[in-house]
Amino acid sequence: MAADRALCQVLTAQQMRDAEQRIFDAGMPEFDLMQLAAGRVAEWVRRLAAGRSVTVLCGPGNNGGDGYVIAHCLREFGLMVTVIAPQPPKRTSARKALELWNGEVLTSGGSVQGEVFVDCLFGSGLTRKLSGEHSLLLRDLAQRHQFVIALDVPSGVASDSGKILNEHLPQSDVTLAVGAWKFAHCLLPAREKMGTRRIVPIGVNAVEAAAEQVVRPQIKPPSSTDHKYTRGLAAIVGGDMAGASLLASEAAMRAGAGYVKLLAQHVSAKPPELVVEAGDVADLLADKRINAVLIGPGLARHEGSLRAVEAALKCTGGLVLDADALHLIGPDMLDRDKPMLATPHDGELDALCRNFAVVAEGRMTRAKALCARSGMVICAKGPDTIIASPDGRVVIAPPALSWLSTAGTGDVLAGIAVSRMAVGSDPFMAACEAVWLHGEAARICGPAFTPRELAHAIPSALSRCL
Secondary structure (H helix, E strand, O other), X not given: OHHHHHHHXXXXXXXXXXXXXXXXXXXXXXXXXXXHHHHHXXXXXXXXHOOOOEEEEEOOOHHHHHHHHXXXXXXXXXXXXXXXXXXXXXXXXXXXHHHHHOOOOEOOOOXXXXXXXXXXXXXXXXXXXXXXXXXXXXXXXXXXXXXEEEEOOOOOEOOOOOOEOXXXXXXXXXXXEXXXXXXXXXXXXXXXXXXXXXXXXXXXXXXXXXXXXXXXXOOXXXXXXXXXXXXXXXXXXXXXXXXXXXXXXXXXXXXXXXXXXXXXXXXXXXXXXXXXXXXXXXXXXXXXXXXXXEEOOOOOOOHHHXXXXXXXXXXXXXXXXXXXXXXXXXXXXXXXXXXXXXXXXXXXXXXXXHHOOOOOOOHHHHHHHHHHHHOOEEEEXXXXXXXXXXXXXXXXXXXXXXXXXXXXXXXXXXXXXXXXXXXXXXXXXXXXXXHHHHHHHHHHHOOOOOHHHHHHOHHHHHHOOO
16 A cells, blocks of 8 residues: 555655655665666666667766666667766766766767657756756757657756746657656646656655645445435535536536535526525525535626625535635635635636735645635646645646536536535545546546536446445
């Protein structure tokens, strides 16, 4: 179990250095770890090269040291290898690696052309732009080769933020993450520069308080003694635009809750299995059997909507806030002891940050700050969805299909989340389950689906978690 967790964790550059130091403290010399890591990377490169010639670009640090060991291993495999290093190695282990290579090292790209190019110039520790010389060398070599492999993270990428530090960085075909995933492997815009991403284990253990990637949840089916109320009652508050709350209801009915109610005044063309109740929202939400409430999809923003949000905040169950509700809440309205999940897209995240006086840059940083300020779990949805909890936990979703970028799919996500909370998952777990089920349902649907088709694919996604 610990090994599985170690392979899905996402580390900062400092956490990775600390994890390597623990390996050294346990008795493995630094150069031995370099040989282990580079040897495993070299096996990947050998398979990807499939007999083609390889050019390895080495930097002055230990990433470059890895490059020399990779080159040595590839030569032992019988491949034709060229090594380029614009600067000599500065670290002791990197100098040992150069001695191991014991071959010609070119100091410039010149007219070097080949078939496979391996970028070992700089790794996860880079925080500033590449020099003009290095940037040009990297770009030229990538252009002169048919296939590009990046070691750990592509040179010119900020590991902890996913920022692109230099313009016109080459596109990698494969990126081999050494030891653990880094944030740049998961976050845009860097993620799109990496091609296919694979992890190369080197014995890094699970790191306390590390971020993780969203993984397939383990969901238990109902027991033989369960009934609709023990499986969870989810209430969805409707608003001026009935379609959004209907979509959320359809998703909630298919994500595990035993009973789903839509609290709305006027709903037409509803599915026959959906219970709709009309009346005063505060009275309807006073039902003690309600386990979780969703408010926001189709709500609109007026005085009546604000009263509905206030009533939802007083409900005894958990609460999912989405869409218009996120524009209406403020710090003075929230009870930090109440289980709450907010599911903003970037525009709604902007509104929340304004309402809660959060000043931060980047989706992850803003989500973490907003958690601390509000006490809510934040599921900041987008092409690199981030889920943050007030207790410091952070998970990052794997890349979602671009076909999800259509109106209504966020309502489906919110419906899944309220259903999972009604079943008994806490807000953080419900968000993780919802994001995974949402993405898997999209994969099942294939291209160009409607939000309703997405909702109808949830049971097939759910079946993969049982």
